[in-house]
Amino acid sequence: GESVGLHLPTLSVQEGDNSIINCAYSNSASDYFIWYKQESGKGPQFIIDIRSNMDKRQGQRVTVLLNKTVKHLSLQIAATQPGDSAVYFCADGFQKLVFGTGTRLLVSP
Amino acid sequence: NAGVMQNPRHLVRRRGQEARLRCSPMKGHSHVYWYRQLPEEGLKFMVYLQKENIIDESGMPKERFSAEFPKEGPSILRIQQVVRGDSAAYFCASSKAEGDRGAFFGSGTQLSVL
Numbered sequence: 001g002e003s004v005g006l007h008l009p010t011l012s013v014q015e016g017d018n019s020i021i022n023c024a025y026s027n028s029a030s031d032y033f034i035w036y037k038q039e040s041g042k043g044p045q046f047i048i049d050i051r052s053n054m055d056k057r058q059g060q061r062v063t064v065l066l067n068k069t070v071k072h073l074s075l076q077i078a079a080t081q082p083g084d085s086a087v088y089f090c091a092d093g094f095q096k097l098v099f100g101t102g103t104r105l106l107v108s109p
Numbered sequence: 110n111a112g113v114m115q116n117p118r119h120l121v122r123r124r125g126q127e128a129r130l131r132c133s134p135m136k137g138h139s140h141v142y143w144y145r146q147l148p149e150e151g152l153k154f155m156v157y158l159q160k161e162n163i164i165d166e167s168g169m170p171k172e173r174f175s176a177e178f179p180k181e182g183p184s185i186l187r188i189q190q191v192v193r194g195d196s197a198a199y200f201c202a203s204s205k206a207e208g209d210r211g212a213f214f215g216s217g218t219q220l221s222v223l
Contacts, residue, residue, distance in 0.1 A: 036214075043113075043200050043214035044152065089151060096165055097142065097202070097212060099151040 012106045019077040021103045023090035026071065032093040035064060035075045038102070039086045047075070049093070082107045113138075113203050113215035114183075121221045128188040128195070130218045134203030140164075141184040142202040142212055143176060152200060158184060188220075196222045 013019050025033070031052040036044035048059045050066050050073070057064050063076040077084055087102040114133040122128050134141050139160050144152040157165040158178035169176065173191075178184040188195055198219050202212035 034212075043115075043216045044202075046213055093212075096154050096157055097144075097152075098154060099144075101149075101151045 009101070010104045010106065012108065013080050015080060015082060015107055015109050017080050019075075019080045019084070019105060019107075021075045021077075021088050021090075021105065023073050023075075023100060024071060025073070025090075025092050027092060027098075028071065030071075030092045033064070033066065033073055034091045034093055034097070035062075036089045036091060036099075037084075037086045038089065044089060047088075077105075080105070080107050082109060113201055113213055115199075115201050115215035115218050117218060118216065119219045119221070121223065122191050123223050124192055125190050128191050128220055128222075130186040130188075130199050130201075130220070131183045132186070132201030132203075132215060133183040134201075135213060138203035138205050138213075140204045140206065140212075141178050142204075143184070143186050144200045144202065146198045146200060146217075155186070191220075191222045193222045196220055 034049040035047040037047050038044045048062050048064050050057045050064045052068060055066050061078045066073045073090060075088060085105055085107045087104050089099050089102045092098040113135055116131050120128055132141060141158045143155040145155055146152045154168040156169050156176045158176060160178055161180050173189045175187045198217045200214050200217045202214045204212040
């Protein structure tokens with residue numbers, strides 16, 4: 001069945017460091033992925049998406065990498081700031097959004 | 110720039126009562142998705158609706174849960190005879206079209222069953 005999972009439940013970084021959050025998926029037919037950020041008590045916020053015909057996409061301070069061979073994607077956050085502290089989810093959007101458990105990013109000053 | 114609106118923000122019900130959760134999609138969006146989230150867990154898909162149609166309800170419990178998205182008005186997620194296990198955050202997302210899967214989420218409804 002479909003599943004999207006994250007390797008690390010919690011990632012702690014220092015302010016200014018680069019953060020890398022990983023995600024694995026199992027559905028080889030998946031062709032669309034989204035990263036969401038969820039702050040406490042709020043709904044998920046769209047960060048960036050990528051389609052399977054790409055292996056990299058950049059946004060503002062964020063980059064998503066997609067490796068279809070090993071069914072893995074990652075979210076890279078440059079110069080992490082305290083405001084980046086949140087839970088990050090990857091979602092497989094092939095037919096409906098299938099979410100993983102999430103990675104909690106803790107940024108200390 | 111109104112986003113996806115959900116109400117109520119918090120809902121408290123006693124066991125056996127009914128819970129109605131409302132979701133107004135973003136302007137111009139005709140596709141609505143409902144998700145449930147337990148503490149420290151990911152979002153679990155429940156149902157995908159278009160105006161007046163249920164497209165995918167594979168994540169909905171077979172009993173007590175129903176959803177609708179009428180031609181006019183918000184989408185409604187209805188839970189009958191609530192039990193404590195229904196306590197969770199329920200999120201709604203909307204998108205413009207089936208091919209546009211960059212869905213945007215509301216702030217959620219926190220359901221607490223006493």
